[in-house]
Each structure stands twice: as C-alpha cells, then as structure tokens.
Amino acid sequence: MPNYTAPTKDIQFVLHNVLNVSQADIPGYAELDAEFTAAVLDEAGKIASEVLQPLNAVGDTEGCKLENGVVRTPTGFKAALDQMREGGWTALDLPVEFGGQNMPYILGTAVGEMFSGANQAFTMYQGLTHGAASAILVHGTEAQKATYLPKMFSCDWTGTMNLTEPHCGTDLGLMRTKAEPQDDGSYQISGQKIFISSGEHDMADNIVHLVLAKIPGGPEGIKGVSLFIVPKFLVNEDGSLGERNGVACSKIEEKMGIHGNSTCVMDYDGAKGWLLGEKHKGMRAMFTMMNEARIGVGMQGLAQAEIAYQNALEYAKDRLQGRAVTGTENPEGPADPLIVHPDIRRSLMDQKSFVEGGRAFLLWSAQLIDRSHRGDDAAAEGLISLMTPVVKGFLTDEGYDMTVQAQQVYGGHGYIEESGMSQFTRDARIAMIYEGANGVQALDLVGRKLALDSGKHVMAFFDMVKSFCKDNADMDGMAEFIEPLKAASKDLQAAGMFFMQNGMKNPNAALAGSYDFMHLFGHVCLGLMWGRMARAALVELEGGSGDTAFYQAKLVTARYYMQRRLPATGMHLARIQSGADPVMGLSVDQF
The missing domain is CATH 1.20.120 (Four Helix Bundle (Hemerythrin (Met), subunit A))
Known part of the structure; x- marks a missing residue:
C-alpha cells in the first residue's frame, strides 16, 4: 500500500530560500523564521503521515453510508478530526478573536498541502468549514460572527457551500431555490441542492450550510441571488443547539473518487435561514468562499501529484525489469531497477519538475493573498485575482496528468487496486471539475481577468x-x-x-x-x-x-x-x- 512523507524540506526551501518569508514586508511574516516554520511543518507532517494517510485507503474502501438520514463516515475519521481539533489545526490562519491562531495564510497553505496529500477526502471536511467561516467573517453581522465562528473555527460545527441544483451548475442564474421573507427577519428556504461536499456527516454537532437562493420579487438571473446561513440545528440565544431545521440529506452520490467525503443531495423544506451580506448580492459573498476554495483545489491537484510521485519513485527504485541499454547496473540481481530506463526517468522528471515548481507557484500565490489581506495591497489583490484561475486550472489539470504518469510507472500493477495508485488518479479527477470546471476557469481568465483594471x-x-x-x-x-x-x-x-x-x-x-x-x-x-x-x-x-x-x-x-x-x-x-x-x-x- 502507498506511503506518504511530508515534503517539509522542500517547503522550507521555498519559504526561506525562494520567497524569503521572514524578510518580507508583510504583517506577521517577521515571525516566520526557519526554526518556527520547521516546528509547525514537522508536527503537521507527523499528523499527515501517521494519522491521516493510514485512513486514506480506509475512506476509499468504506466510503460514506446514509442511514436513516444520518451519514456515517469511514472508520477512524471522527477520531482523526478530534485530534485535529485538539491540536488547533482547524483554524491555523484564522483570527484569534474567534479562536484561531492568526498565522499567515501561506503557512496554512503549506500545512494544507500535506494534509490534502495524505488524505484529500478527509481534509475537505475542515477545508470547506474554513471557507464558509471566511465568508461569514467578511460578510456576516457581529451577531452572526459571534454565533457561528467560534464553533466553526474549532470544527465543532462544520460548514458547506450550496450552489448547484439538478438543472443548473455553472449558470447559477437558473436556480430555483427560494427564500421567503419572514416577520422575524429570517427567511424560509425551500429547494434542492446537489453535489454538496460534507453536506451531512456524523463528526460535528452542527453543520452550517451557506445556501444560494432567490428572494421573490428580486432581479432576474444571477443578479437576484442572495446567500443565506442555514444551520442543520437552530441555535438558541445562549448558543446551545435547538430543534432540527428543515434541511436533510436524501442521497449520497456514488462517485469516481473522494469516497471518504460525503457528497450529498440536500433538500430544504421551509428551512429557517438568515441573510448573509446584502440582498441580491449573494455571489459577492459566495465568491469570498469560492476564490479561497479555488486556491485550495489547485493545492489538491498538486498534493495528489506529490503523493503519487513519491510512490512511483519508490516503485521505480525497487521494481526489477530489464537491463539498462548502456550496461548492467545491478549485476547481483536478475534485472535492473525500472529507474535506469530513460522513459521511466522522463516520467519521473515530469512529475518531480511539476510538483516542485507547482509548490513554489502555490506558495507564492498564498504570499500574494497575505500581502493583499494583511498588507492591504491593491496590486497584490489584482495579481492574485488574475492568478486564481491559473492556480486552479493549471495545477489541477497537470496534477491529474501526473497521477496518471505515476500510475503508469507501475504498469499493470498500477491498474490493480491493491497498489493504491488508482485512488490518487480518481481523487485528483474531481479537482478539475468542482469550484468551477477548468474550462470555466479558462474563460474567466481570458474573458474577465486579462482586461481587469485595463x-x-x-x-x-x-x-x-x-x-x-x-x-x-x-x-x-x-x-x-x-x-x-x-x-x-x-x-x-x-x-x-x-x-x-x-x-x-x-x-x-x-x-x-x-x-x-x-x-x-x-x-x-x-x-x-x-x-x-x-x-x-x-x-x-x-x-x-x-x-x-x-x-x-x-x-x-x-x-x-x-x-x-x-x-x-x-x-x-x-x-x-x-x-x-x-x-x-x-x-x-x-x-
């Protein structure tokens, strides 16, 4: 079965030799000396390799099960999430005010790559929560922040994003989910959402859904869409959980990969929700989450390429097949290892050059986000806006291709589930599709981002x-x-x-x-x-x-x-x- 070693040495090289983070004029970066980042990365690497990676095949094999409206996650997932909570890993780069550790986004990205490489399906539960919390942090009222963020930062409550409906994916202006205003200032949400990652599960006390819906009488199309907070359980004034809301999972999708993450059909039947941000400005609020998610999905493509490459490299060194054309290199054995052959070297070099180059690109992009948010730098904001579709589209396309190349190194054994290599290919495939399919990313890049600010x-x-x-x-x-x-x-x-x-x-x-x-x-x-x-x-x-x-x-x-x-x-x-x-x-x- 596959193994995973956290690439801490290479991350340190990028952080300190290439990006020179501790010398960067970005608030909070002075603390990122090599000793500090090494301590954080080494500890995260241990969790990735010792806790999360052993559960990766478990999640792939067992998947999630819907039983009487409750989704049962794979064996060991809840205990692993408890360990993540205890270590404070769920809010590494979020504000201290609501229980985060306020470390720079670049360090959270480096840690996230290791967690995702070790177990993408598991890491999605906390990743989506991070994104939903970020949207509430930016667009929520003070009362909404106080109600939801402390529990979401700790992942005692998790979060989701609900966009897609059976008849509309990219064209969200076609959505039918309605939000009827109520006398108490809330809204009654009715409709169906599909492909909702982490939509229902048994690892948190509450699930906070961010749901796009239309308020009757609003503008047509995408301009009439608003965003709502719709919790699984209503929250009492004292912060305790109240009655079950009118939202339920009616089905778990059977997918090509990420079996350990519950991808749900969510039915909203008069569920109680609260407006997040302004009326009819739902996409503005949702894009706070989606832009973060698109960088995170680019990271997933890179992360799957990394673990696939690690195992392909190990196999190429151990597997004996044929003799080197320039002369025997393993005279004591019946054949030479695969790695002596030029075409295997080509494949491994494709993978290695992509993974290490892609990691530098990802971390540089994360530094731009820090410069934009922490340093209030408009130029950095414009540049990362331009780069976001490239990070998402290029890293996931290439990341998927590299998992296929890694699988190919194994030959027929790569096609057999026992080797574990197919999981990386299957898990990486979704990254090219969700959070905006890569064709849409390309259209966004050429149609909008190139001309941004002239x-x-x-x-x-x-x-x-x-x-x-x-x-x-x-x-x-x-x-x-x-x-x-x-x-x-x-x-x-x-x-x-x-x-x-x-x-x-x-x-x-x-x-x-x-x-x-x-x-x-x-x-x-x-x-x-x-x-x-x-x-x-x-x-x-x-x-x-x-x-x-x-x-x-x-x-x-x-x-x-x-x-x-x-x-x-x-x-x-x-x-x-x-x-x-x-x-x-x-x-x-x-x-």
Whole structure:
C-alpha cells in the first residue's frame, strides 16, 4: 500500500530560500523564521503521515453510508478530526478573536498541502468549514460572527457551500431555490441542492450550510441571488443547539473518487435561514468562499501529484525489469531497477519538475493573498485575482496528468487496486471539475481577468518576469534558465496580443484559445518559479552549503523544466493563433 512523507524540506526551501518569508514586508511574516516554520511543518507532517494517510485507503474502501438520514463516515475519521481539533489545526490562519491562531495564510497553505496529500477526502471536511467561516467573517453581522465562528473555527460545527441544483451548475442564474421573507427577519428556504461536499456527516454537532437562493420579487438571473446561513440545528440565544431545521440529506452520490467525503443531495423544506451580506448580492459573498476554495483545489491537484510521485519513485527504485541499454547496473540481481530506463526517468522528471515548481507557484500565490489581506495591497489583490484561475486550472489539470504518469510507472500493477495508485488518479479527477470546471476557469481568465483594471495586472506580471531576467542576466550559471523563460514570456505576450487584436471582432477566436492560454500562462508561472529556485540553489552552492546534493538536484530539475516542459508554450501559442475556425468549423449536425 502507498506511503506518504511530508515534503517539509522542500517547503522550507521555498519559504526561506525562494520567497524569503521572514524578510518580507508583510504583517506577521517577521515571525516566520526557519526554526518556527520547521516546528509547525514537522508536527503537521507527523499528523499527515501517521494519522491521516493510514485512513486514506480506509475512506476509499468504506466510503460514506446514509442511514436513516444520518451519514456515517469511514472508520477512524471522527477520531482523526478530534485530534485535529485538539491540536488547533482547524483554524491555523484564522483570527484569534474567534479562536484561531492568526498565522499567515501561506503557512496554512503549506500545512494544507500535506494534509490534502495524505488524505484529500478527509481534509475537505475542515477545508470547506474554513471557507464558509471566511465568508461569514467578511460578510456576516457581529451577531452572526459571534454565533457561528467560534464553533466553526474549532470544527465543532462544520460548514458547506450550496450552489448547484439538478438543472443548473455553472449558470447559477437558473436556480430555483427560494427564500421567503419572514416577520422575524429570517427567511424560509425551500429547494434542492446537489453535489454538496460534507453536506451531512456524523463528526460535528452542527453543520452550517451557506445556501444560494432567490428572494421573490428580486432581479432576474444571477443578479437576484442572495446567500443565506442555514444551520442543520437552530441555535438558541445562549448558543446551545435547538430543534432540527428543515434541511436533510436524501442521497449520497456514488462517485469516481473522494469516497471518504460525503457528497450529498440536500433538500430544504421551509428551512429557517438568515441573510448573509446584502440582498441580491449573494455571489459577492459566495465568491469570498469560492476564490479561497479555488486556491485550495489547485493545492489538491498538486498534493495528489506529490503523493503519487513519491510512490512511483519508490516503485521505480525497487521494481526489477530489464537491463539498462548502456550496461548492467545491478549485476547481483536478475534485472535492473525500472529507474535506469530513460522513459521511466522522463516520467519521473515530469512529475518531480511539476510538483516542485507547482509548490513554489502555490506558495507564492498564498504570499500574494497575505500581502493583499494583511498588507492591504491593491496590486497584490489584482495579481492574485488574475492568478486564481491559473492556480486552479493549471495545477489541477497537470496534477491529474501526473497521477496518471505515476500510475503508469507501475504498469499493470498500477491498474490493480491493491497498489493504491488508482485512488490518487480518481481523487485528483474531481479537482478539475468542482469550484468551477477548468474550462470555466479558462474563460474567466481570458474573458474577465486579462482586461481587469485595463490589463494592468497582466502587464505587472510581464514586468515581473522581465525584471527577474534583467536582474539575474549577469549571474554565473543563470543564462540557461533565463533564456527559455524569456522565450516563454514572449509566447504569452503574443497570445495576449492575439486576443486584443481579434477578441472584439470575433469573440470565439479568443474563447477557442482560452484553455491553451491558461496552460501557457501556467507554464510561464512555473518557469518563473524554476528560475527563482535555480537562482536560490546557485546562491547556496556558491556559499558552500552543506546540502550540496539537494541544491544540485534543484538545478538539474530546473534545467529539465526549461528544456523539456517550458517549450510547450510554443505549441499553445500556435493553437491560439489558429483562431476559432478549426474549433467552430463543423455545424452542429455534422458532429
């Protein structure tokens, strides 16, 4: 069965050698010295590998069971959540005022990657609660915050987000769930929501649902949608739990993966709810949760690629198959290990270069969120808004592909459930779909985010790449990393120019290339991260660091990404510049 080792060393490298967190001018970052972050990461890593990972296969095998309206979670899940509560892991980066530890978001993201890598289905219960709590924190009244947040921060009460209905997914303007105003200021919520992760379970005293619904008489479409707090159990004035609300789980979905998380059909039958935020501004409040969730889902794609890679690497070192074409490397055995073969090396290098580059990209994005929220930095806010669909779409697409490559290293054994490799592929697959399918992320990137604030944020990114290349052009050893990055950045700029020249007169020309643009952008982001990591490794080697092998491996992996992965930008640009005709050429009846 698979194993998991928390990648604490690599996370520390990114935090301190690449992002220089303790020197960053962001409130709270001065406390993030290497000793402190190591203590937090090491402890989280132990929980990930010793508590959560052993339950991953249990959750996959047992799944969740609906019995008389109650969802039974897999064996060991409740005890694990109790342990998470006791350790304060459920509110690591949330405000002290309601029971959090107020650590920066970047540290919560690093810890979240380890927890998700060890057991994605389990980690979703607290991850969704974190998102729902964040929405209440930003948009709730003081009374709502006092009522719900302390219990949600501790995960004594968990949270959900309820958007999708049987007849509408992305097009939320079509929703039918109604919210009828009541004399006491509450609303009566009626309707059905589907695909609700963690919608019902047996691990918390209460479940706080955030539900999108329409108030009768409001504007048509998405402009008439409002957001409501609808608890499973009503809360008395003294904070104790009262009667059961009119909300119930009528079905658990049978899914391809994340079996340990209960994905529910939720029926609201006159349930009592309270408006969160302003009337008819529900999407504004929900997007506080969804934008956080999209970064978290990008993290899930990366995390599944990490655990899959770890196990593929171990298998490639142990499994004996054939002889190296350059001569026997294991003369004492009947065959050489798989890892001697160039095609296996190619696969492992694809995985390694993505995982380490993707981790740097994720943590850099988390730093932008901290700079935006803690430092009230509008430029950082604009840049992370631009990056969010790239983080979500690129990391989950590539993360899924890497789990498939890891499974392939096992050959036929990867297809057998006993190896455990299929779970990573199955669990990673959902990340490409939920919190906005990746095609929608690409449309959002090209249709909205590029032009945001007259395009100044994408221009700021181009300037960032240009400045990095210029500032490091004369550094010994950097030319082989800077030149490919320059070329890739030019491809990205050329793609943006194509959209500017053709998008207005033929919108399909832009949208037909949106998915390629998202991936082109993602590759340039990872190219920039690998450039930064290569520079950090060169500095350490020049300074005589004792961990020579680690930093040399960074340079070799950076070189691989620049030479073997980053050239994909040229392919994506060619597709974009082909316009809409190849995509839209067939009439509907010709399909």
